[in-house]
Structures are given as structure tokens and as C-alpha cells.
Amino acid sequence: MTASVSNELAKLVTEAREKFDSALTEDELNRVKAGYLGRQGAISALMRRMKELSPEERPAFGQRVNAAKDALEVALDRRREALRRERIQRAIESERMDVTLPARGGERGALHPLRRVEQDLVGIFRRLGYDVAEGPEVELDFHNFSALNFPADHPARDMQDTFHLEGEPDRLLRTHTSSVQIRTLLANQPPVRIVAPGAVYRSDEVDMTHSPCFHQIEGLFVDRGVTMAHLRGTLEAFAAELFGRSVGIRLRPSFFPFVEPGAEVDVGCVFCDGAGCRVCGQTGWIEILGAGMVHPAVFESVGLDPEEWTGFAFGMGIERIAMLRYGVQDIRLFYENDLRFLAPFA
Amino acid sequence: MRVSWNWLSEFVDLEGCEPLATAERLSLAGLEVEGIERFGAGIEAVLVARVDEVSPHPGADRLRLATVDAGTHGTFVIVCGAPNVRPGIHVPFAPVGTVLPNGVEIQAASIRGVPSHGMLCSADELGLDADGEGLLELWGAMTPGQSLGEVLGLPDWSFELSLTPNRADCHGVLGVAREISALLVRPLKRGHGPVASSRLGSPRESAARFEVRIEDADGCPRYAFAVVTGLTEGVSPSWVQQRLRCSGVRPVSRIVDVTSLAMLENGQPLHAFDLERLSGSTLTVRGAREGETMEGIDHAVRALDPDDLVIADEAGPVAIAGVMGGVRSEVSSGTKAVLIECAHFAPSRVRRAARRHALHTEASHRFERGVDPGAVDRALGRAVELLVRIAEESGDRPLVSGDWVDVDRRSPEAKRVSLPEGFVARHLGLEVGRERELEILERLGFESVDGAFVVPSWRFDVSRPIDLVEEVARVVGYDSIPAVMPSMQPGVAVRRRMDAPLDQLAQPIVPRERLEGFTRLRDSFCVSGWNEAIHPAFGDPERQARLMGVNEFLRIRNPLGEETSVLRRTLLDGLLRAVRHNQSHGAERVALFETGKVFDPASGVPDGPEPQHVAGVLAGLASLRWMEASRPADLHDLQGALERLGHAVDRPIRFESPHDIDVPPWLHPGQAAVVCAGGGCVGWAGGLHPELVDSLDLQGPVLAFEADLDEWLAVAPATRSAAAVPRFPGSARDCALLVDRSLPWAAVEQEIRSCWHPLMEQLRLFDVYAGDRVAEGRKSLAFRILYRNPEGTLLDADVERIHGELISHLERTLGAVQR
Numbered sequence A: 001m002t003a004s005v006s007n008e009l010a011k012l013v014t015e016a017r018e019k020f021d022s023a024l025t026e027d028e029l030n031r032v033k034a035g036y037l038g039r040q041g042a043i044s045a046l047m048r049r050m051k052e053l054s055p056e057e058r059p060a061f062g063q064r065v066n067a068a069k070d071a072l073e074v075a076l077d078r079r080r081e082a083l084r085r086e087r088i089q090r091a092i093e094s095e096r097m098d099v100t101l102p103a104r105g106g107e108r109g110a111l112h113p114l115r116r117v118e119q120d121l122v123g124i125f126r127r128l129g130y131d132v133a134e135g136p137e138v139e140l141d142f143h144n145f146s147a148l149n150f151p152a153d154h155p156a157r158d159m160q161d162t163f164h165l166e167g168e169p170d171r172l173l174r175t176h177t178s179s180v181q182i183r184t185l186l187a188n189q190p191p192v193r194i195v196a197p198g199a200v201y202r203s204d205e206v207d208m209t210h211s212p213c214f215h216q217i218e219g220l221f222v223d224r225g226v227t228m229a230h231l232r233g234t235l236e237a238f239a240a241e242l243f244g245r246s247v248g249i250r251l252r253p254s255f256f257p258f259v260e261p262g263a264e265v266d267v268g269c270v271f272c273d274g275a276g277c278r279v280c281g282q283t284g285w286i287e288i289l290g291a292g293m294v295h296p297a298v299f300e301s302v303g304l305d306p307e308e309w310t311g312f313a314f315g316m317g318i319e320r321i322a323m324l325r326y327g328v329q330d331i332r333l334f335y336e337n338d339l340r341f342l343a344p345f346a
Numbered sequence B: 001m002r003v004s005w006n007w008l009s010e011f012v013d014l015e016g017c018e019p020l021a022t023a024e025r026l027s028l029a030g031l032e033v034e035g036i037e038r039f040g041a042g043i044e045a046v047l048v049a050r051v052d053e054v055s056p057h058p059g060a061d062r063l064r065l066a067t068v069d070a071g072t073h074g075t076f077v078i079v080c081g082a083p084n085v086r087p088g089i090h091v092p093f094a095p096v097g098t099v100l101p102n103g104v105e106i107q108a109a110s111i112r113g114v115p116s117h118g119m120l121c122s123a124d125e126l127g128l129d130a131d132g133e134g135l136l137e138l139w140g141a142m143t144p145g146q147s148l149g150e151v152l153g154l155p156d157w158s159f160e161l162s163l164t165p166n167r168a169d170c171h172g173v174l175g176v177a178r179e180i181s182a183l184l185v186r187p188l189k190r191g192h193g194p195v196a197s198s199r200l201g202s203p204r205e206s207a208a209r210f211e212v213r214i215e216d217a218d219g220c221p222r223y224a225f226a227v228v229t230g231l232t233e234g235v236s237p238s239w240v241q242q243r244l245r246c247s248g249v250r251p252v253s254r255i256v257d258v259t260s261l262a263m264l265e266n267g268q269p270l271h272a273f274d275l276e277r278l279s280g281s282t283l284t285v286r287g288a289r290e291g292e293t294m295e296g297i298d299h300a301v302r303a304l305d306p307d308d309l310v311i312a313d314e315a316g317p318v319a320i321a322g323v324m325g326g327v328r329s330e331v332s333s334g335t336k337a338v339l340i341e342c343a344h345f346a347p348s349r350v351r352r353a354a355r356r357h358a359l360h361t362e363a364s365h366r367f368e369r370g371v372d373p374g375a376v377d378r379a380l381g382r383a384v385e386l387l388v389r390i391a392e393e394s395g396d397r398p399l400v401s402g403d404w405v406d407v408d409r410r411s412p413e414a415k416r417v418s419l420p421e422g423f424v425a426r427h428l429g430l431e432v433g434r435e436r437e438l439e440i441l442e443r444l445g446f447e448s449v450d451g452a453f454v455v456p457s458w459r460f461d462v463s464r465p466i467d468l469v470e471e472v473a474r475v476v477g478y479d480s481i482p483a484v485m486p487s488m489q490p491g492v493a494v495r496r497r498m499d500a501p502l503d504q505l506a507q508p509i510v511p512r513e514r515l516e517g518f519t520r521l522r523d524s525f526c527v528s529g530w531n532e533a534i535h536p537a538f539g540d541p542e543r544q545a546r547l548m549g550v551n552e553f554l555r556i557r558n559p560l561g562e563e564t565s566v567l568r569r570t571l572l573d574g575l576l577r578a579v580r581h582n583q584s585h586g587a588e589r590v591a592l593f594e595t596g597k598v599f600d601p602a603s604g605v606p607d608g609p610e611p612q613h614v615a616g617v618l619a620g621l622a623s624l625r626w627m628e629a630s631r632p633a634d635l636h637d638l639q640g641a642l643e644r645l646g647h648a649v650d651r652p653i654r655f656e657s658p659h660d661i662d663v664p665p666w667l668h669p670g671q672a673a674v675v676c677a678g679g680g681c682v683g684w685a686g687g688l689h690p691e692l693v694d695s696l697d698l699q700g701p702v703l704a705f706e707a708d709l710d711e712w713l714a715v716a717p718a719t720r721s722a723a724a725v726p727r728f729p730g731s732a733r734d735c736a737l738l739v740d741r742s743l744p745w746a747a748v749e750q751e752i753r754s755c756w757h758p759l760m761e762q763l764r765l766f767d768v769y770a771g772d773r774v775a776e777g778r779k780s781l782a783f784r785i786l787y788r789n790p791e792g793t794l795l796d797a798d799v800e801r802i803h804g805e806l807i808s809h810l811e812r813t814l815g816a817v818q819r
Helices: A002-022 A026-037 A042-052 A057-094 A113-127 A155-159 A179-187 A229-245 A294-301 A319-328 A339-345 B019-027 B148-152 B173-184 B238-246 B254-266 B346-354 B362-370 B373-393 B424-426 B434-443 B464-476 B512-527 B541-548 B574-585 B635-648 B691-696 B708-713 B745-752 B796-814
Strands: A138-140 A169-175 A192-201 A213-225 A251-255 A259-268 A285-294 A311-316 B001-004 B032-039 B047-057 B060-069 B075-078 B089-093 B109-111 B114-116 B157-160 B211-215 B223-228 B272-274 B282-287 B293-296 B301-303 B309-313 B317-322 B338-344 B399-408 B416-418 B448-451 B452-454 B589-597 B613-621 B653-656 B669-676 B680-688 B703-708 B731-739 B760-769 B778-787
Touching: A002 A026, A002 A042, A002 A057, A002 B464, A026 A042, A026 B338, A042 A057, A057 B512, A113 A229, A113 A319, A113 A339, A113 B512, A138 A192, A169 B691, A179 A192, A179 A213, A179 A294, A179 B399, A192 B653, A213 A319, A229 A251, A229 A285, A229 B424, A251 A285, A251 B464, A259 A311, A259 B211, A259 B448, A259 B464, A285 A294, A285 A319, A311 A319, A319 B399, A319 B464, A319 B541, B001 B238, B019 B173, B032 B238, B047 B075, B047 B148, B075 B114, B075 B680, B148 B238, B157 B238, B173 B254, B211 B223, B223 B282, B223 B373, B238 B254, B254 B272, B254 B338, B254 B362, B254 B373, B272 B317, B272 B373, B282 B338, B293 B317, B309 B346, B338 B373, B346 B362, B373 B399, B416 B464, B424 B464, B434 B448, B434 B464, B512 B589, B512 B635, B512 B708, B541 B574, B541 B691, B574 B589, B574 B613, B574 B703, B613 B635, B613 B708, B635 B669, B635 B680, B653 B680, B669 B703, B680 B691, B680 B708, B703 B708, B745 B760, B745 B778, B745 B796, B778 B796
Parallel strands: B211 B282
Antiparallel strands: A138 A169, A192 A213, A213 A311, A251 A259, A259 A285, A285 A311, B001 B157, B032 B157, B047 B060, B047 B089, B060 B075, B109 B114, B223 B338, B223 B399, B272 B338, B282 B309, B293 B301, B309 B317, B416 B452, B448 B452, B589 B613, B613 B703, B653 B669, B669 B680, B680 B703, B731 B778, B760 B778
């Protein structure tokens, strides 16, 4: 009896091992395992036959069955691990992908180049502690001209050909962002320092460098004891930030009715480092902005005492800087909104 | 304005000065030299020759043989093809061996069998005048064999000055000479003061034949004239012509050229009347009378305005003062006697007249800016002197009559400006030193009297101490001002002025939150693959009306064209044009957004608000990436981008059906959604009306939206607080309802929410189906509700009951059937 049970056990173990090894999937292996090691499995069935043995034989048989079970568990684990590895290997093979294909939903649109420049310029001055201000594009003559020391019937008004509104002699499309200087000083107590970006309008004939609508950014700094040296210091810092290195600036006397002394400001040509090239017209300098000390008449027109307050103002064309920076030859490209023009600014 | 270097050197000592360096110095002092032209370089070897005889060329019909006399250089026979070659004229002669400015070397050559010993030249060949055809005929006093350069006053340089409106004083050679004298510390030469000529007597207020009556002394504080007779009008001597060319002025005839020369030299416009064509014996300076007209020398007849200042004789106006003369008294080829006017007219008066009549002349340009009233006599004296000299050189025997009149009604008070000590340093941040300041100002003509400076009569731009600061700064050079960074106490708080006028209180300073909102908004669009567009605010009234269904606009009085004659009320006009532009260039996907102001005429107040809008258009493919390359963009793509936008600015939006609100005309009536944020409507989104897709020639479908950013950003930002993490498991129930195809999801959702049970936690729509598998006119909406008891274990029976009640409610109220 003992021998027959023992033989059966040995046969069972051999058979189970073979079946484990021939199972092709982990599921199949689990089914096979249940047939041997489960509660209703062959080993359990053999165990239940222990009562056929004499009490003396039982411990030894028990030990042999347990040893066989352990051996089968080991064989099972080994086979399971092998199958798992095979499965992962298959997965690796079958899940190969072309990682060079373009991704889904990653396309980025472009910020308009004028906006990029505006954001950069505003950013520089915000870091220098300036507030941002804005004013309306349809302005009163007062804010755009009279308060800025452009008398009526003065040729200074010819410097800026103006669009007027029909039926409203006092209203016009602002010709510069300098109108925001007046609004800021009327509403706020100095010290003030602001930059004011925005659209401006002049009835110029349209060509490669002129558009009836363009964009400017205005700066105003008013405090006690502000001098032209402060203007120069500020503009030098600005130019270094904008061009990423110290480029050097040059102030030339010029005329804007709302500043005195007035200046046009050049930066050293960043294309030729001042040696002279086509962009700078062989001069080594590129004109980028107008500036000056706030005219006492401007302080008077907003009810501030020019004996107490001094200040400087500056203004520049955003298109001009964008054309220099991005190599745009024709200003009209900015308003056509051709996607092929915009795409590189993504 | 163009200025001749040689002419300048008649007034200021330029010995040893280099023209290019001088130009640079002028530019850095505020007189920008925009261009420099060299005249007469390379004509040193060219001589004056007189043509003595012209005979036919034996071998060529169009060539002739000219025998010319070149004085001590000899007599030469030249083969010449110019049509104007004739005996008696003086012409430029380039002897054999001369290299002309265009590089051509003159060689002894035989032309069609006849030897030619040099060349007779045109102005073009000498580089003097590109339009100069035929031989350059020389006029005036000269002798054969004389150097051409000597006769013409060459070589010379011509500076092109770009003058700012404040520098009226530099509209003449004399003014520029004064400036150079101050900048380079060079003495002025003789003749910058009054003209002393023995030919001219002393001016008087009245004269034998003509007198002047000034009725409007504000408009004309000074009027002078002189009469010269015994003239014949003709071509000016060559040196005059050349000087005019160097000054950018085309020579006309002697009398006209003389008034030009006197103006170019002194900055003072003059006008010559033909004496014999003036009526009566009095010139009156007065305002034009109602109904008066005048035919100008441009032959246009103009109705005059009472504000126009005119010069009138007894028959009516003969000139609009300072702007243009009349054709009736115009100098012509038959003129034998002239009355030369030299006057001072008020700048604003001349400007108004010039603008009213749309005339911009050399004279009005100068008068508007201000002409030195103290130099009227000098300019007139120079004109008479030149006229006499040139007439004599041309063989006339001119006579300056006793009629030299000067009526001066100026206020004798000169402007005085003080310059307190320390004032310059206080504004420049640079110590110049009192002595240096005085020296600079005196060199510029400011006389120091009793601690103040007397402003010279030619400086219209100086009236305040700060103007003197600029003068000092210009001369010491802006580059000597140091660079100092102003001290920046970070975050000086903006303080409203307590004394600000009430109607000016709109705060221009933009809150940081709004600035950052704009930045995030643009970023959000770019991340969604949209591109930013920028259009000018001009609109086409017809197209704007079609989009908006309104006809009221802010209109521009002087538009560049009908298409840009109003201010936009919608950003979609520009964006749809961009769609058309890009589609016509083959764009497969157009996704553009724009932020900008719109202009509503009904805002009423002259200083009204300009709402800031955001709008966008989407057309073509949903994506250019390969996996979605065939799917057209639809409303849901647009709405997704807008929702992301709402989150980006922290003011989430939702879409609602318009119900009974009027849908704007640009929207597809069946695809119109109200964009809601907070409690209200901030904009519209949907398909573009098929009618517009058609008429604007677009490839549809096109999706679009427009929202009022001011209203959107005025909504309170989303608030956040922590939620308890559920500790008990939930249970989900799915449901597919068949409903009428036109029933919006929002209506279903509203019904579900109306019987929301405390055990319900979440509702999610996961499928919408309309097609073969459901009945015609129906659609299936599949949603999932998550149930959870936050306080304990959820009982299946409870969920079944609550869910069952919900379904029956929906079936009852919506006419729905569960699938």
C-alpha cells in the first residue's frame, strides 16, 4: 500500500512538473496548478488517502507529501517567472512605437512679434520699478496736443498728421502715446514713473516704413530733483537690457514740444558694432527713440509746479524695434497677419 | 533745406574746416545734416570757351563743326552733336587730356573723318545737373579761357539739413553761419549785419509813386518794399544758377532768382510784383473781404476767407500774405520794373491761410516757423543789391528809384529771459560753470543785460530759462552729460491727486492683476495652438454693419479710404479678412485671436470708455498633426479653447443657449452660444453665419467668438477651498436616455440637478449619439452618476431606488426613454 501511494506521489510530481513546463500562459499554468496543488487537486486527494496508512507510516508519508508539494511550488514559481518574462518580452516586442512621430496637441501658436517686443519693453521697465498706464485711442485735442505744448496753429503739429473725428472738432485719433503723460499727471500725485504702450495713428501715406496705425511705448519719470543725467542713466540701462549687452547710446539735440531739452537717442549699431553697415546707413548708430526733460509748460498745463517737480519722458516705436530685432523690411507685414509670417514667433 | 558750403564761407570763416566733420558737429548740435552732396568735383581742367563759328560736318547730318575760342589756350575745332550749339554762346570746353567726373577721358580723335580737339559739355556730363541736356550755356560776365570752376563758384558742397520746427532761424545761410560760428568758435565775416550800399538811400515811410497802408498790424507788424526799374527779364548768370542748384532750387529767371537768393541767404521770403501791372498807388495789407477771390500764380482761383491776410492794390488782392502771389501782378518775360516786397507776417496767420488753401510754399514754410522781423531791411537791401548787380552783368542799366519804404509797427520790447545760477545744473545734472554758460549764450547772440539775457530777434523758440539750458547743453554737447541711475525706492505707491479735476479722474495706471490677466490670456491661446493677430482699429462701415447689424460708428473726417473710414465695433472684421487672406494662400488651418479696443459711438461722453475685446476665428483642420489631420475643427474645439482661456484668467466660463436673446448677425442661428462668466453674459461663440462664409468668400465652416474682456475680467475670480477626501467607497450608475434631438444637454442637466440627492456626488456626460441605431429625430445622451454616502457605507438598495426615481422623473419631464 505504502509503495503504491508512494509511487503515485512520485508519478504525480513528475506529471505535474511536465504539465507546468508545458503550460504556455500564466492563466494555463494557474489552471494546471489548481489540478495539483488546489484544495480539490491531486496532491490534496493523495493527502486524504493518508488514513489508509498505518499510524506509523503516516508521519513519514506526510513529510514526503509536504516535500513533494514544496518541490512543486518551486517548479511552479520557476515556470511562472519564466512565463512572466516571456510575456513582458512579447509585450516589449509588440509595443514597439515610432517615437519620432509628432506628438498630439503640442502645437504652439505664435505671439504677434509686436506683442513680443511690447512685452519685453514693458518687462524691462517694470523691473526698473515703472507702472504700466494706458489711455484711450480716441483722444481730446487737449491731451494729445494743447497740454503737451503744441499750440494751435503751430507747425509742430505738422510733425504728426492727424486723423480727426467727423463732427467733433475736439476729438482725434491720438498721434502718440504722450497723451498718457497728461492723463497720468492729472490723476496722480508725483513721484510717478510709468510706461504706456499702445496704438497710435497718423495719416501718413502707406509705404515700407509708414503705416497709418502703429504702436509706441511712452515713458515718464517725475520726481523732485530729476535731471538729464538720470534720463541718460535710465536709457543706458534700458539699451543694455534690450540688446543684452552694453551697446552705448548717443543723445542728439532734437525738438519735441513737450520736452526741453529734447533729444533723439541712437544706440550703437548691434549689427556692425559701430563699424558702419547697411542697416545703420554707415553711421554706426541706429536711432531708436525720442526723449527729453518734461517741459515746464506741460507741468503747468496739469497744474503742477515746475519749480518743485522735474522729470524726463521718452517714447519709441514698437514696430521700429521689431523691424530691427527680427529683420523685418516692410512694416505692412505686421498687419497682414499672414500665418507664414507669424509662425516663426511661436 | 540745402545749404552751399561756399555760400556759408562768405559769412563765417571756414578756413581749415573740413565739410564732413562740420556736418557731424551740426548734427550733434540739433541741426541734422541728412545728406551731403559734392558739386563740381573733377571739373578743374574744364575751361570756358566761346563758340565763334559753326559749320556742317561733311560726313554726318547730325554733327557739326564748332570753332571755339578758349582765350590764351587757343582756338579749337570741335565735332559737336548738340542741337543748341551756335555762334556767340559760351560753353564748357574740356581740352584733350581732361578726365570728366563720369570717368571719360577726352582724347584727340577723328569723328567721321574730321579730327576733334576736345569736347563741349552738357551739365549732365559735368555732374552738375542730371537733367541738363544739350550744351551747358554759360551766362553772365566771363572771358574765354577762364576756368569753369571759377565762373560757377565750384567746387562746392551742399548740405541737406533736416530742420526741426523750432529752428526757424536756420532757414537761411546766414542763420546756419551764425550757428557754425557759435559751435566752432569761428568769427562771422563782413556782411552779416545790415547792408550798406551806396545805391540805396534811406528807407522812408512813404514814397513818390507807391505807399503802403497796414490795416492789420497784428498780422503784419512790418512791411518794406523797394522799386527797381530799367530791367529786362532773362536768364540769370551761370554763377546764380549754380548757387541755386547747390541750394536745391531750380533757376527760373533773373528777378525770380534774385528773390530766391535773398530768401535762401537771409531766411526771409520776398515777393516781386510787376510794377506796371499794379493798379493805383497804394498797397494795402488787410484781411480779405467777403466774396473776394484771387487767381494765384499756380492759376488756381481761390475764394478768400476774411481771416486770410492779403496784399491788395486798388483792383483787389495781389497776394495772400506770406503764402502765394497773384497771377495778375506776376513777373513775366516782359517785366521791366518791379516792386520787391519784404515783410514780416504773423506766423499763425500765415499758417492758417496756408492750411485753408492747402498750399505749402517756401514762403509759408518759413513764415509759419517765424522769420526774423529785425532783418527785413537787410534782406531787402541784399535783394536790391543782387538785382542791380545781376542786371548790370546782363547788360541792363537798372535804376533803384527813391521808393524804398519801410513801415515798422513792431513793439520795441525785446524778449528777456533770466537764467538763475544753478539752474543749468539742476536740469542737466552737469556743472557747466557760470562763465562757460555766459560765453556760450553770448556766442549764440544772447546779450547779457542786467542779469537777464536779451533773446535775439531771430530766435522764436526761446522764451523760458529752460530754453537757455538747452542752448547750453547743445553747445557743450549732450555727450558730456553723465549717466546716473535715478534712485528707485521700490513700489512707490500710486497716489491719486487730491486736486485733480473731477472729470479727469479716470485712472490710467493699469492694476497688476489686469496686466497679468492679459499675459495669461495670450499664453493660453498660444498653448492651444492659436496665433495672435494685430489689426489697425480702422473698419469698413459696410462690412462692420453686416457683422454687427448697426450703422452708427465713430467716423473719421479725413480717412485714407472708404474701407478704413470708421472705427471698428467688432474685431471680427479684421480677423475674417485674415482668414480669407490665409485661406487664399493655402492655409489648411487658421486659428487666430486678437485683443483690441472697439469704439461705440453711443458711449456718448467725449472721453468715453473704449471696451477692450478679445475675439478669435477658427477654420479648417482641428490640428495639423498627423493623427487629427483629417478632422475639421468644430464648435467644441472653439469652446475648449475658450474654457482654457477662462481658467487661465481665473474666471471660468460656461456656454448657454441664447433662448430668447437676439443673436448677433454674424452667428449661425443654429450654432450660437452665449459665453457666460460669473452671473452674466460676456460674449458670443459659435459658427459663422453661412451667408457671411459665402459673401466673404471663405472656405467654411468658420468658427468665431468675441467677448468683452473688461466685463469678463470684472467678474470675481474663482475661489478655492479644500474638500474632504471621501473615506467610503462610491458606486456609479450609467444611464443612456433617448431624447428629442433638439433638446440641449443643459436642459437635461438642469432636470437632473433639480432632483439632486445628497447621496449623488458627480454627474458626467460620456456619450452623445445620433444615427442609425436610434430613431429619426432622437439622440442618445449617456451619462454617469457617482453615488456616495460621505458618512457611511452606501447601500445598493438606496442607490437603486434613488437612481430609479431620477430616471422616471426624467422620462416624465423630458419625454425621454431609457435605452
